[in-house]
Amino acid sequence: MEPLSSFFAVSVILLGIGIYGLTTKRNAIRILFSVELIYNAANLNLIAFARLRNPPIVTGQVLVLFTIALAAMEAAVGLSIIILVSRLNAEIDLSKLSKLKG
Amino acid sequence: MTDLLFLAFAAVTIGAAILAIEARDLVYGAAALGIAFLGVAGLFFLLDAAYVGWFQIAVYIGAVVVLILFTVMLVGPKMGEAPLGLKRVSLLAAILVSLLLGMTGALANATAFPGKDSCGSGCDLYLLSTSLLKNYGVQLEFMSLVMAAAVIGALALSKTDRGP
Amino acid sequence: MLGPLQPLIDMVTSPLFLMIVLFPGLTSIAIIGALLGWLERKVTARVQLRIGPLYASPAGGILQMFADLIKLSFKELFVPENSDAFFFIMAPTTGLVIGAALVGLIPFAPGLQIANIEVGLPAFLAIITLSPSLVLLAGWSANSKFPFIGGLRALFQQTAYEIPLWLSALGVIMMAGTLNLAQIVAAQSTGWFIIPQALGAFIFLVTSVAEMERLPFDLPEAESEIMMGWQAEYPGVLFLAAQGPGFVKLYAFSALFTTIYLGGFLGPSLLPPLFWMLSKTLVVIILIMLLRSTFPRVRLDQLLRAGWTTLLTLAIVNIGITYLLVVGLPTF
Amino acid sequence: MVAQGIPEIGAYIGFLFVSTVALIIVLKLLITPRDPRPTPEKKKPFESGQIAVGPGRTRFIIQYYPYLLMFVVYDVIAMFLFAWGLNLRSLGEAGSLPVLVFIVVLLIPLGYALHLANHRENW
Numbered sequence: 001m002e003p004l005s006s007f008f009a010v011s012v013i014l015l016g017i018g019i020y021g022l023t024t025k026r027n028a029i030r031i032l033f034s035v036e037l038i039y040n041a042a043n044l045n046l047i048a049f050a051r052l053r054n055p056p057i058v059t060g061q062v063l064v065l066f067t068i069a070l071a072a073m074e075a076a077v078g079l080s081i082i083i084l085v086s087r088l089n090a091e092i093d094l095s096k097l098s099k100l101k102g
Numbered sequence: 103m104t105d106l107l108f109l110a111f112a113a114v115t116i117g118a119a120i121l122a123i124e125a126r127d128l129v130y131g132a133a134a135l136g137i138a139f140l141g142v143a144g145l146f147f148l149l150d151a152a153y154v155g156w157f158q159i160a161v162y163i164g165a166v167v168v169l170i171l172f173t174v175m176l177v178g179p180k181m182g183e184a185p186l187g188l189k190r191v192s193l194l195a196a197i198l199v200s201l202l203l204g205m206t207g208a209l210a211n212a213t214a215f216p217g218k219d220s221c222g223s224g225c226d227l228y229l230l231s232t233s234l235l236k237n238y239g240v241q242l243e244f245m246s247l248v249m250a251a252a253v254i255g256a257l258a259l260s261k262t263d264r265g266p
Numbered sequence: 267m268l269g270p271l272q273p274l275i276d277m278v279t280s281p282l283f284l285m286i287v288l289f290p291g292l293t294s295i296a297i298i299g300a301l302l303g304w305l306e307r308k309v310t311a312r313v314q315l316r317i318g319p320l321y322a323s324p325a326g327g328i329l330q331m332f333a334d335l336i337k338l339s340f341k342e343l344f345v346p347e348n349s350d351a352f353f354f355i356m357a358p359t360t361g362l363v364i365g366a367a368l369v370g371l372i373p374f375a376p377g378l379q380i381a382n383i384e385v386g387l388p389a390f391l392a393i394i395t396l397s398p399s400l401v402l403l404a405g406w407s408a409n410s411k412f413p414f415i416g417g418l419r420a421l422f423q424q425t426a427y428e429i430p431l432w433l434s435a436l437g438v439i440m441m442a443g444t445l446n447l448a449q450i451v452a453a454q455s456t457g458w459f460i461i462p463q464a465l466g467a468f469i470f471l472v473t474s475v476a477e478m479e480r481l482p483f484d485l486p487e488a489e490s491e492i493m494m495g496w497q498a499e500y501p502g503v504l505f506l507a508a509q510g511p512g513f514v515k516l517y518a519f520s521a522l523f524t525t526i527y528l529g530g531f532l533g534p535s536l537l538p539p540l541f542w543m544l545s546k547t548l549v550v551i552i553l554i555m556l557l558r559s560t561f562p563r564v565r566l567d568q569l570l571r572a573g574w575t576t577l578l579t580l581a582i583v584n585i586g587i588t589y590l591l592v593v594g595l596p597t598f
Numbered sequence: 599m600v601a602q603g604i605p606e607i608g609a610y611i612g613f614l615f616v617s618t619v620a621l622i623i624v625l626k627l628l629i630t631p632r633d634p635r636p637t638p639e640k641k642k643p644f645e646s647g648q649i650a651v652g653p654g655r656t657r658f659i660i661q662y663y664p665y666l667l668m669f670v671v672y673d674v675i676a677m678f679l680f681a682w683g684l685n686l687r688s689l690g691e692a693g694s695l696p697v698l699v700f701i702v703v704l705l706i707p708l709g710y711a712l713h714l715a716n717h718r719e720n721w
Contacts, residue, residue, distance in 0.1 A: 006108065006112070007145060007149065010112045010115060010116065010145065013116050014115065014116070014119055014138075014142075017116070017119045017120060017123060018119075020123065021122075021123040025123065027128070029128055029131075029132075029170070029173065029174060029177070030123065030128070030131065032170070033122050033123065033131060033132075033135050033170075034123065036135065036139075036162075036166070037119050037122070037123075037135075037138065040138070040139065040142045043142070043146075043158075044142060044145060044146075047146060047149050047151050047154065048149060051149055051150075056225065058225065058226065058229045058230050058233050059233065059237075061151050061153070061154050061225070061230055062230060062233050062234050062237075062238055064151075064154050065154065065157060065234065065677075065678070065681070066238075066241065066245060068154075068157060068158060068161050068162070068674070069161070069245060069249070069674045069678070070245075070248065071162075071166070072161050072162070072165060072166055072670050072671070072673070072674050073248060073249060073252035073670075073671065073674075074252075075166045075169060075170070075670070076169065076252055076253075076256045076667050076670045076671065077252055077255055077256050077259070079169055079170065079173045080255075080256040080259040080260045080667065081259060082173060082177065083173060083176060083177065083259075083260065083663070084259055084260070086176075086177045092177060129350075129353075129403075129406065130352075133353070133403065136399065152383065152384060152385050153385050153388070153445075153681070156385055156388045156389050156392045157388075157392075157677045159392045159393075159395070159396070160388070160391065160392040160395050160673060160677055161670075161673055161674055161677060163395070163396060163399065164392065164395025164396060164398070164399075164428075164673060165395070165425075165669060165670040165673045165674075166670065167399055168398050168399045168402065168421065168425065168666070168669075169666055169667070169670055171399055171402055171403070171406075172402070172421065172663070172666060175402075175406055176660065176663075227384060227385070227445070227684065228684070228685050228688070230681065231681045231682065231684060231685035231689070232685060232688070232689065232693070234678075234681055234682075235682060235685075235689055235693050235694070235696055235697065236689075236693060239695070239696035240696075242678070242696045242697070242700055243696060243699055243700065243703070245678075245700075246699070246700045246703040246704055247703060249671050249674065249675065249704060249707075250703055250704060250706055250707045252671060253667065253668060253671045253707035253710075253711070254706075254707050254710055256664075256667045257664050257667060257668075257707070257710065257711055257714060260663050260664055260667065286610055286613055291610075292613075292614065292617060346642070347638075347642065359618055359619060360615075362618055363611065363614045363615045363618050366614050366618075367610065367611045367614060370610040370611075380610050381610060388677070388680055395673070421666075422662045422665060422666070425665065425666060425669040426665055426669070428669065428673070429669065429672045429673065429676060432673075432676035432677075432680075433676060433679070436676070436679055436680060436683045439680060439683040439684050440683040440684075440686045443684060443685070443686065443687050444684060445680070445684050507618075566662075570662060570665055574665060574668070574711075574712070575712060578708070582701070582705075585679075585701075589686070589694070592686055592687065593686065593690060593691055593694065594691075
């Protein structure tokens with residue numbers, strides 16, 4: 001049985017990868033990937049911390065159900081926006097989308 | 103046995119996450135993202151959260167990854183491939199990531215975290231259901247409003263007056 | 267004397283290993299898949315007043331599919347030009363594994379079940395949701411027109427029929443009060459769920475036929491329109507791997523239908539439970555095969571609209587009926 | 599004994615995957631002809647006997663994209679309803695009230711989607 005801290009380690013590494021992608025990539029879809037990875041890191045953390053309690057509580061799992069649902073909604077709306085932007089501008093590179101700057 | 107499974111799932115998750123961010127082709131990136139989600143679902147199973155794990159598989163891999171793959175194929179896998187050209191930002195990110203990794207090392211050495219033992223009532227499916235509906239009923243209603251807004255918003259966004 | 271080999275022998279003779287390899291496992295899936303192929307050709311031929319497979323064995327060509335299997339295995343294997351080799355090979359292989367994994371969740375008899383997990387029914391349905399992305403990748407990877415159109419059609423069709431499938435299965439869960447498939451069978455000892463859940467069973471049957479991409483819902487492969495759809499480019503063994511999940515899914519879905527609506531392995535104790543399970547499954551399979559040879563193919567927009575309006579509404583009505591059956595009339 | 603996690607199904611899927619991949623590799627090694635060099639004509643994409651023209655990944659079916667969006671949302675809803683359905687007997691009427699409101703609220707976007715569908719040609 002591995003200690004729970006190893007689950008936190010995986011979670012932190014996922015968070016790091018997500019932040020790395022968020023800061024270095026300029027492709028809108030790639031940024032969505034990073035956001036989803038960060039969501040997953042948070043979910044893993046929630047479930048592992050719920051197990052840390054003595055006795056373990058079920059609230060962590062309930063919260064993760066809500067988080068997953070929210071992440072799915074976010075992906076649906078985000079991808080619709082990306083499709084719309086790619087139709088209007090033929091481009092989804094966020095550094096080149098500067099029309100709103102005026 | 104669990105140790106081996108944990109190592110396998112952790113390695114798959116982290117490797118696939120890196121591939122998702124770094125793969126040249128976005129279709130490969132989306133597929134790698136799906137595999138990373140699968141690895142996280144496996145970690146959920148190891149934490150005895152079986153229902154949440156299958157929820158994760160059905161929603162993330164069944165729905166979100168399909169949507170992402172469709173969008174990538176529609177937008178074109180090669181579109182938006184800008185050269186990085188952000189030396190300073192990526193350096194900052196690398197430092198941040200290594201700080202986080204160092205924190206991880208500190209965490210792994212800490213003795214404050216006990217090993218996980220039997221889960222008992224913390225993973226009971228019926229308790230989860232009761233808790234979801236009795237304690238989080240109001241939140242569920244807000245969730246339904248968010249979902250309704252998301253569907254209507256997404257449908258309105260993807261509505262086109264032109265033909266297909 | 268056996269010293270170092272002892273763990274290996276223990277592993278090979280353990281019941282789980284035998285189940286994985288022999289009965290509900292790999293060998294049985296391969297044999298049953300081939301026999302189902304033969305049965306389907308025979309049934310279709312009988313409906314259309316033909317004879318069907320005849321020569322490959324003394325007993326009515328029962329070895330025909332095995333002969334086809336050997337023939338397909340010896341075809342030359344290559345990857346078409348400009349295609350994405352990784353996904354081209356990975357997608358049908360993984361699809362075969364996913365199709366076969368479904369069988370492991372079904373209780374064929376008390377104790378004869380590979381994985382008796384607490385959330386068996388959602389697990390089955392969640393494994394099903396993995397297949398649209400694989401089909402889409404398979405169609406995309408071939409870099410050819412028919413496979414791509416077929417892959418997109420499969421994507422839309424399978425996603426449209428998944429929601430009614432989930433919601434019709436919800437009726438069974440509300441009646442049984444559990445997600446475990448063995449316990450769902452046990453809950454039917456007082457009466458099969460097909461009687462209170464007749465509407466749900468109808469929706470489940472229709473949507474599972476659509477999920478399997480069989481006629482009348484075989485738009486993704488439609489031979490006469492888009493030449494086998496996403497399977498068009500597959501040579502030899504890979505074509506086998508692309509075709510196989512169809513039969514394996516037919517077997518798994520029929521077994522699941524039997525498990526959740528027809529009382530599974532329950533039956534008079536004159537004969538063993540396994541007999542009841544397999545004979546009920548066979549009846550469901552023949553019913554689905556007769557659907558294939560009776561109805562004409564529908565159009566894609568009709569199909570999607572029917573899934574998202576009629577079937578979804580019926581599924582919600584079914585949930586309401588089940589709620590009234592279980593809880594009773596509301597007293598506000 | 600009802601298992602919570604994955605050990606059995608995981609072992610089964612892993613075994614299946616490994617054996618399928620092994621089968622394919624072995625068959626490929628056994629079967630491919632001595633001189634496995636397909637002719638250029640053989641490797642061309644299939645187009646009913648014609649020579650393929652234009653890009654392969656063409657004719658994108660975009661008009662059904664809203665259905666895909668609805669699928670994402672209703673998948674989540676179905677999973678929430680499963681968590682409700684398995685405990686229906688002990689929750690009873692009072693415990694089920696949030697879910698009934700949940701279902702009613704989520705019929706609104708379905709109505710909107712079908713309203714859109716009636717005003718469009720294709721879906």
